[in-house]
Every structure is written in C-alpha cells, then in structure tokens.
Amino acid sequence: MNTNYKKYISLILLFGMLLALAPQMSALPGGISGATVTSGCMCHGAAPTDDIAITVEGIPEEFMADEVYTLTISFSGGPEATGENHGGFNLKSNYGTFTTTDDSTQILENAAIHTESGNNQRSWTIDWTAPNSDKVSADFVLLVNSVDGDGTSAGDEWNEEKFTIMGQNAGSGSVIDIGDPAWLLIVGSVLGIVVAIVVVLYRKEDFGKKELMHWLTTTNHKDVGLLYLWASIIFAVIGLALSVLVRLQLVVPDNDFMTGDLFNQAVTMHGAVMVLFAVSPMSFAFANYMVPLQIGANDMAFPRLNAFSFWTLVLGGLTAASGFFFEGAADVGWTFYSPLTSVDYSPGSGVSLAGAGLVLLILSVSASTINFLVTILRHRVPSMGVWDMPMFTWNMFFTVLLMLAIFPALLSAVLMLVGDRVFDTGFFDPSIDGTTWWLHIFWFFGHPEVYVVLLPGLGMSMEIVPTFVRKHLYGRNTIIYALMVASVLSVLVWAHHMFITGIDPTFRKIESIGTELISVPFALIYLSLIATFYKSKPDFTKLPLAFVMGAVGIFLVGGITGVYLSSVAMDVQLRGTYFLVAHFHYTLGSVAVMTLGGIYYWYPKMFGRLLDDKLGWWHFWLTFLGINLTFIPLFGLWDMPRRIYVYQEAAGWADQQLLATIGSLVVFVAQVIFFWNFVRSMKHGKEAGNNPWDGHTFEWLTTSPPPTHNWNELPVMEASSSE
Numbered sequence: 001m002n003t004n005y006k007k008y009i010s011l012i013l014l015f016g017m018l019l020a021l022a023p024q025m026s027a028l029p030g031g032i033s034g035a036t037v038t039s040g041c042m043c044h045g046a047a048p049t050d051d052i053a054i055t056v057e058g059i060p061e062e063f064m065a066d067e068v069y070t071l072t073i074s075f076s077g078g079p080e081a082t083g084e085n086h087g088g089f090n091l092k093s094n095y096g097t098f099t100t101t102d103d104s105t106q107i108l109e110n111a112a113i114h115t116e117s118g119n120n121q122r123s124w125t126i127d128w129t130a131p132n133s134d135k136v137s138a139d140f141v142l143l144v145n146s147v148d149g150d151g152t153s154a155g156d157e158w159n160e161e162k163f164t165i166m167g168q169n170a171g172s173g174s175v176i177d178i179g180d181p182a183w184l185l186i187v188g189s190v191l192g193i194v195v196a197i198v199v200v201l202y203r204k205e206d207f208g209k210k211e212l213m214h215w216l217t218t219t220n221h222k223d224v225g226l227l228y229l230w231a232s233i234i235f236a237v238i239g240l241a242l243s244v245l246v247r248l249q250l251v252v253p254d255n256d257f258m259t260g261d262l263f264n265q266a267v268t269m270h271g272a273v274m275v276l277f278a279v280s281p282m283s284f285a286f287a288n289y290m291v292p293l294q295i296g297a298n299d300m301a302f303p304r305l306n307a308f309s310f311w312t313l314v315l316g317g318l319t320a321a322s323g324f325f326f327e328g329a330a331d332v333g334w335t336f337y338s339p340l341t342s343v344d345y346s347p348g349s350g351v352s353l354a355g356a357g358l359v360l361l362i363l364s365v366s367a368s369t370i371n372f373l374v375t376i377l378r379h380r381v382p383s384m385g386v387w388d389m390p391m392f393t394w395n396m397f398f399t400v401l402l403m404l405a406i407f408p409a410l411l412s413a414v415l416m417l418v419g420d421r422v423f424d425t426g427f428f429d430p431s432i433d434g435t436t437w438w439l440h441i442f443w444f445f446g447h448p449e450v451y452v453v454l455l456p457g458l459g460m461s462m463e464i465v466p467t468f469v470r471k472h473l474y475g476r477n478t479i480i481y482a483l484m485v486a487s488v489l490s491v492l493v494w495a496h497h498m499f500i501t502g503i504d505p506t507f508r509k510i511e512s513i514g515t516e517l518i519s520v521p522f523a524l525i526y527l528s529l530i531a532t533f534y535k536s537k538p539d540f541t542k543l544p545l546a547f548v549m550g551a552v553g554i555f556l557v558g559g560i561t562g563v564y565l566s567s568v569a570m571d572v573q574l575r576g577t578y579f580l581v582a583h584f585h586y587t588l589g590s591v592a593v594m595t596l597g598g599i600y601y602w603y604p605k606m607f608g609r610l611l612d613d614k615l616g617w618w619h620f621w622l623t624f625l626g627i628n629l630t631f632i633p634l635f636g637l638w639d640m641p642r643r644i645y646v647y648q649e650a651a652g653w654a655d656q657q658l659l660a661t662i663g664s665l666v667v668f669v670a671q672v673i674f675f676w677n678f679v680r681s682m683k684h685g686k687e688a689g690n691n692p693w694d695g696h697t698f699e700w701l702t703t704s705p706p707p708t709h710n711w712n713e714l715p716v717m718e719a720s721s722s723e
C-alpha cells in the first residue's frame with residue numbers, strides 16, 4: 001500500500017474514533033464544585049459540624065419535567081443567635097432552576113442564597129423548577145450557616161446537606177432488568193443472534209482460526225458482499241425484534257408491557273436500524289457481490305476501501321445501538337427532531353451515541369459511493385458500453401450518485417448536532433428558529449434516502465422479471481431516463497415533510513407539485529415492468545418472481561397513498577398519524593420484499609445451492625399476508641397519533657392494533673422459517689449449477705460460487721444482448 005494512502009486512512013480512522021468518543025465529553029450544566037462553594041462558608045468556621053440539623057421540606061419522591069416544587073429549608077442548632085443576624089444558606093443543583101418566593105432569598109449564578117434582609121432568619125422557602133427532562137437525577141448541595149450575630153465570624157458554625165431528586169424516568173432503560181418482559185425479549189434476541197452465529201459457524205466444519213482471520217481481513221468483493229449480507233441480516237433481526245416489542249406494547253389498550261421511555265427507544269432504533277443498517281446494507285451486499293460480476297470486473301476498484309466501508313458500517317451500527325446497554329438508546333424518533341435532541345431534553349448519551357454511529361455510517365457510505373462510481377465507470381469489460389450495463393448495476397449507479405449528493409448533508413447536520421450537544425454551539429437553538437433549520441437539512445437527506453433504499457430493490461426486480469418472463473425489459477432506455485429524472489427530482493422535494501412548519505405557501509405549492517411529479521417517472525418504471533409481461537409466458541412457480549410480484553402489489557398501495565399525502569390539505573390531516581405509518585411501511589416493506597426476492601435469485605450464485613422451495617413458499621405467503629395484516633388495519637387509524645405508547649379503550653383503536661400485532665408476529669415467524677432455510681440450504685440445498693434460472697447477465701456465466709478472480713475466461717458483451 002502506498003504510504004500516502006495509509007496516512008489518509010489513519011487520519012480518517014482517528015477522526016472516526018474521536019467522534020465516537022464525543023459522547024464521553026459532556027456539556028451538562030456544571031455540577032457543584034464542592035471546594036468553591038464550601039469555601040464560601042469558610043468564614044463561618046473551618047469545617048462543617050453536625051451540631052447543626054438541617055431539614056428540607058417539600059422534596060418530592062420523584063420530579064416531573066418542568067414542574068415547580070417549593071422547598072422549605074430550615075435548621076436548628078449551632079450558636080445561639082443574639083444580634084441581628086441568625087443565619088444564611090446556599091442551595092445549588094446541577095439541574096433545574098431556582099426562583100425566589102420572597103425578598104429573603106436571591107438567585108446568584110443559579111444558586112439560591114439568602115439576601116441581606118433574609119439574614120436574620122433560620123428558615124427560607126424557595127421554588128425549584130425541574131428540568132425539561134425527567135430522565136435525569138438532580139443532585140442538590142445545601143449549605144447553611146448558623147450565625148451568632150456578633151458581627152464577626154468567630155463562633156459561627158455551618159453544615160452541609162446533600163440530597164437527590166430522581167426524575168420520574170431517571171434510569172429507566174439504563175439498567176437491564178430481566179424481570180421486565182420487554183428486556184427479556186431484547187436480551188433473548190441478542191442471545192438468539194449469538195446462538196445463530198455459533199450454529200452457522202459450527203455447521204462449517206472447517207471453521208478455525210485461519211477461516212476467522214480470512215473473514216476479518218478479506219478484501220475480495222464477494223467475501224465483503226457476504227459479510228454485508230450477514231451483518232444486514234443480523235441488523236434486520238434486531239430491527240424486526242424491536243418492531244415486535246413495539247407491537248406487543250400496543251396490542252391492547254392501557255398496556256404496561258414497556259415503559260414509555262423504553263418504547264420510545266424501541267421505535268427510534270427500529271426505524272433507524274431498519275432503514276440505515278438493515279435494508280440499505282442488504283442491497284449493498286448484492287451490489288458488492290454482483291456489480292463487479294455484472295460488468296465483468298475482477299473486483300471493486302478499491303478493494304481495501306471496500307473492506308473499510310464494511311467494518312465502519314458495523315462499528316457505526318453497534319455504536320448507535322449500544323445505547324440500550326448504557327443510559328438508554330436514542331429515543332427521539334429516527335428523524336432526530338430539534339429541540340428534542342438538545343442536551344436539555346435528551347441529557348443521556350443515547351442521542352450522542354446515535355450521532356457517533358451515524359458519523360461512522362456516513363464514513364462508510366462515502367467510501368462506498370466513490371468505490372462504486374469508479375468501479376462502474378472504469379472497470380467494465382471493454383465490450384460493455386454504459387448503455388449496455390445490466391439494470392441492477394444501473395440502479396446501483398443512481399443509488400450511489402444520490403448517496404453522494406445527500407449524505408454530506410446528513411454529516412453536516414449530525415456534526416452541528418454534536419456541536420450543540422458538546423460545545424453548546426446553538427445551531428438548532430429554537431429561539432433562532434434552529435428547529436426549522438434541522439428540518440431543512442435532515443429532510444434534504446431524508447427524502448432522497450427513501451429512493452436510496454428503493455432503487456436497489458427496483459434494480460433487483462428489473463433483473464428478476466425479464467429472467468422469469470423470458471423477455472427483454474420493456475422500454476429499457478426509457479426506464480434509465482426515468483430513473484435519472486426521479487433522482488434529480490428527489491433532491492428537490494424535501495419540504496413536503498415541512499408543510500405545517502409555516503414555510504411560504506408558494507414554496508409549499510411547488511413542493512407539493514414536485515412530489516406529485518415524481519410519481520410520473522415511477523409510474524413509467526412501474527408500467528414498463530408490467531408491460532414486460534405482455535404476451536409472455538411467465539414462470540410463476542419460481543420464488544424470486546413471486547417475491548417481486550408481491551412487492552409490486554405492496555408498492556402499489558404505498559405509492560397511491562403517497563400521492564394522497566403529497567397534497568398539502570391531506571397531509572395536514574394525515575401526517576403524524578398511523579395512516580402515515582401504514583403508508584411508509586407499504587413502500588419500505590415492499591423494498592424489503594424485493595430484496596428477499598433478490599436473495600432467492602442470487603443465493604444459488606453465492607452458495608452454489610438453491611434455497612428449499614417448500615420452505616420458500618411458506619416464507620413467501622406468510623410474509624405477504626403478514627405484512628398486509630399488519631398494515632392494512634393501520635390505514636383506518638388516521639385519527640391515532642404515531643409514536644404514542646398507550647391509548648385508552650374508549651379511543652376505539654384496539655381492534656386494528658390487535659390485528660396489526662398478530663400480523664407482525666406472522667411476519668416474524670416467516671423470517672424465522674427463512675433464516676432456517678438460508679442456513680440449512682448452504683449445505684443441504686439442491687446443487688444449483690452455474691445458471692439455474694437461465695439468466696442473461698454476466699454473473700451467470702461464471703461458476704457458482706465464482707472463483708476468487710471471478711473469471712476463468714473474461715465475458716464478452718454481444719451486440720444488443722442487453723436489451
């Protein structure tokens with residue numbers, strides 16, 4: 001490796017590690033530094049004395065956020081007071097603010113202190129307003145002076161009292177409580193994953209130290225692709241398990257299966273893990289494995305960078321999710337809206353850890369995008385022109401271009417957020433409309449991100465449909481132009497997530513129309529896929545096609561409800577409700593199903609064996625019916641807010657929530673069947689041969705699995721063989 005290259009990589013790594021450490025730093029309000037405050041009383045005696053008994057009345061068992069509590073401080077003991085002055089006090093807390101109740105007290109540097117006129121008493125009342133967040137514990141330090149009133153400090157005495165008021169939700173989610181069923185499930189699924197990994201490794205008899213080192217150090221695109229596949233499967237299990245937790249909490253009204261706090265963490269991490277660490281990386285598994293094969297390359301352009309991308313991605317996902325085992329994972333929604341993410345409202349390390357995880361993810365993605373662009377543009381076999389590229393490769397090309405355009409926005413957003421949390425930079429300060437600022441940058445990333453998730457799945461469908469329909473993809477070049485138009489439009493319509501924020505009505509109209517315009521290229525793509533079936537003999541007995549057909553059906557529902565939401569008037573009513581939750585699960589769920597189709601399609605290439613058909617059909621039907629059972633009822637709940645953890649019987653939402661929970665369990669069981677099939681078939685599946693589906697793209701020309709350098713004989717593009 002060239003030394004310059006090494007230098008940059010180490011710099012990047014160092015930068016990543018520093019960011020991962022950022023949560024360790026803290027901009028929490030400074031606690032009481034004992035020495036300084038204590039010395040304030042030194043004039044009344046060298047050391048505290050227990051002669052003085054301090055009482056504080058009005059300390060609540062736990063505090064509620066923003067609630068005002070009146071504390072009465074008094075003491076007895078110490079010297080007998082003779083003159084004017086009898087005593088004084090000083091009360092500090094690391095959270096909340098004090099306000100005076102009369103002129104015997106004053107606030108100096110956020111500490112409550114007696115005034116000149118409050119000097120002749122031994123009891124004071126003071127109001128304490130609890131902090132914005134009830135997830136912290138407020139530590140108080142109280143000092144009182146018992147003064148003899150002779151005008152000198154000789155003979156005076158003082159004492160110190162410390163007490164803590166816990167926030168209502170302080171500590172919840174931070175300590176693992178096995179007695180709690182929700183925790184049992186979380187710990188259970190982590191254990192399940194570990195067992196699954198051990199089983200998988202055990203089944204490979206030759207698995208030893210050498211094999212382990214191979215996987216840890218491999219740079220071959222196919223091995224990295226397999227690593228992506230395994231990692232994304234694990235993240236998908238985590239994401240799915242979290243959604244089951246959420247569904248179990250909502251299964252009946254007034255449920256107390258989870259605390260509200262844990263629920264918020266589960267919803268947030270479910271969304272973030274699914275979108276960023278499960279579905280998207282799963283398509284990168286195929287991109288890594290198949291794109292070089294599809295264009296006749298030996299490997300990615302930068303194989304080491306590719307391995308770097310993978311390992312930073314894993315580190316990022318683990319960092320983001322690790323919050324569950326510390327002070328609680330991020331619980332602010334996957335959209336990280338300000339000011340909820342500020343230290344005031346989210347004092348724990350969860351948001352910071354998620355931020356650090358995102359930075360690592362962005363590092364991974366940035367490296368990948370460059371790698372794929374160079375690979376696709378420079379490493380095709382000479383006989384393959386740009387327009388000859390297979391459709392999956394085309395879709396990955398647009399995917400990485402989009403990623404290159406939007407992830408820098410996410411990076412800047414996250415860095416500003418970290419800046420706000422660690423250095424109090426105030427970018428997203430609500431008083432300067434920082435909350436709207438966050439929405440602009442986040443959704444500039446967030447909206448196109450759904451296309452980043454969608455396009456690879458579409459690409460898989462565009463490989464699978466022609467293969468099993470035995471026809472060329474209808475209107476291939478039109479589809480490519482449509483993808484281009486959709487990609488450009490997608491970075492221009494972010495503000496449809498901001499219709500109710502008070503942005504200019506004309507801008508709103510533009511964004512509404514822009515959003516509706518995007519449905520035009522997608523409708524074209526959709527119709528082309530369907531037109532490919534025209535006068536064909538599709539083989540519906542094949543599982544990859546079944547999954548794509550299922551996904552096409554699911555996407556139709558998601559797409560049409562999306563057009564509803566693009567209308568400002570409808571959106572104002574439906575945003576933030578379960579109608580929206582159902583809508584975006586129909587779109588994202590359809591991508592997940594397309595990706596499953598991709599697994600059935602390419603599994604034989606990757607492992608040399610076919611997945612079992614019978615288990616596969618069980619998987620297909622249970623997944624398809626389960627998804628619909630989960631989300632169709634939720635369209636009816638357009639009056640139920642999303643992200644709430646309890647609801648009352650009287651609200652009338654119980655039936656739909658019950659059906660949805662049953663549906664989600666069906667989906668979960670289906671994926672267990674799939675996982676079993678996946679692992680079992682690696683050894684016991686039917687031999688696949690090189691080209692079990694009679695596919696036409698290059699990956700089917702080499703062996704299954706392909707040799708390390710992919711080709712015994714370089715493939716050649718025949719004229720028009722791509723059409």
Ligand code: HEM
Binds near residue numbers: 246268588
């Ligand atoms: C059958 C599988 C799934 C089930 C049962 C499920 C269930 C849920 C539930 C119950 C919520 C919370 C709704 C709320 O309280 O507001 C949710 C939110 C979410 N889900 Fe899923 N989900 C599934 C699959 C997926 C997939 C595959 C993706 C992405 C590719 C995804 C992305 C999201 C996102 C982004 C959120 C929003 C999180 C937030 O509010 O911050 N889900 N899901």
Ligand SMILES: [Cu+2]
Binds near residue numbers: 446447493496
């Ligand atoms: Cu959007």
